Amino acid sequence: MSEKISVLVSEKEVDERIEAMGKQISKDYEGRQVHLICILKGGAFFMCELAKRITVPVSLDFMSVSSYGDGTSSSGVVRIAKDLDESIEGKDVLIVEDIIDSGRTLYYLMDTLRQRHPKSLHLCTLLDKPERREKEVRVDYVGFEIPDEFVVGYGLDYAQKYRNLPYIGVVEGVE
Ligand code: IMP
Ligand code: MG
Numbered sequence: 001m002s003e004k005i006s007v008l009v010s011e012k013e014v015d016e017r018i019e020a021m022g023k024q025i026s027k028d029y030e031g032r033q034v035h036l037i038c039i040l041k042g043g044a045f046f047m048c049e050l051a052k053r054i055t056v057p058v059s060l061d062f063m064s065v066s067s068y069g070d071g072t073s074s075s076g077v078v079r080i081a082k083d084l085d086e087s088i089e090g091k092d093v094l095i096v097e098d099i100i101d102s103g104r105t106l107y108y109l110m111d112t113l114r115q116r117h118p119k120s121l122h123l124c125t126l127l128d129k130p131e132r133r134e135k136e137v138r139v140d141y142v143g144f145e146i147p148d149e150f151v152v153g154y155g156l157d158y159a160q161k162y163r164n165l166p167y168i169g170v171v172e173g174v175e
Contacts, residue, residue: 003158003171003172003173004171004172004173005152005153005162005165005169005170005171005172006169006170006172007168007169008146008151008168008169008170009144009146009167009168010167011167014126014143014154014166014167014168015049017143017144018046018049018050018053018143019053021050021053021124021141021143022050022052022053022054022055023053024141025050025054025056025094025124025141026053026054026055026056029054029056029092029094030056031056032056032092033056033057033059033091033092034054034056034057034058034059034094035058035059035060035061035088035091035092035093035094035118036050036051036058036059036060036061036094036096037060037061037062037063037084037088037093037094037095037096037113038060038061038062038063038096039063039064039065039095039097039098039105040062040063040064040082041064041155041157041163042097042098042099042155042156042157042163043096043097043098043126043155044155045098045154045155045163045164046096046098046126046143046154046155047060047096050096050124059091061084061085061086061088062082062084062085063080063082063083063084063109064080064082065078065079065080065081065105065108066078066079066081067079067104067105077108078104078105078108078109080112087116088113088116088117088118089116089117089118090117090118090119091118091119092118092119093113093119093120093121093122094122094123094124094140095109095110095113095121095122095123095124096124096125097123097124097125097126098125098126098154098155098156099125099126099127099129099151099156100125100127100128100129100133100137100139101129101132102132102133102134102135103132103133103134103135103136103137104135106123106135106137107135107136107137110123110137122140122141123137123138123139123140123141124139124140124141124142125139125141125142125143126143126144126154126155127142127143127144127145127146127151127156127168128142128143128144128145128146129145129146129147129148130145131147131148132148146168149170150170150171151168151169151170151171152165152168152169152170152171153166153167153168153169154166154167154168156168158171
């Protein structure tokens, strides 16, 4: 069966928004170095595009997390599958995520990273589904607020497919 993807946010709209976010971040971090932490795998495409548009010095690190249980469990336990290579102590850290849905992953992650004593800790996401929130997380930079629909592209997958789409789309027929 072939899946149909309809465009929710076009390539041009995504590019323009990331450009604007890069400008804002450059302004907010003026005179400092920003340490970007990419949450793999979904955040990778967004982080590369964003980093290219930040004009203050940038350093990068990567982290991979997975949630225990399925979507129906509310344990909120998140496992770090790949931890950071470097210490974040004393750094101005900006987490770069693809999407915030229930908020469980970021709620746990922010708490964990805060205990490592960064100088500052902020959060940037390409997409936000506020309707789905179960855990309160303060998001500093949001690309687009989207409705409660399952989206793919720009790093986001459906069964590991479609991460490479240059736009944000909705897979038709997915619950
Ligand atoms: P949260 O802990 O529920 O906020 O989980 C966020 C994670 O779930 C994201 O980092 C994505 O990996 C995944 N996710 C949530 N919504 C979508 C979607 O619409 N498409 C693809 N992945 C999603
Ligand atoms: Mg993710």
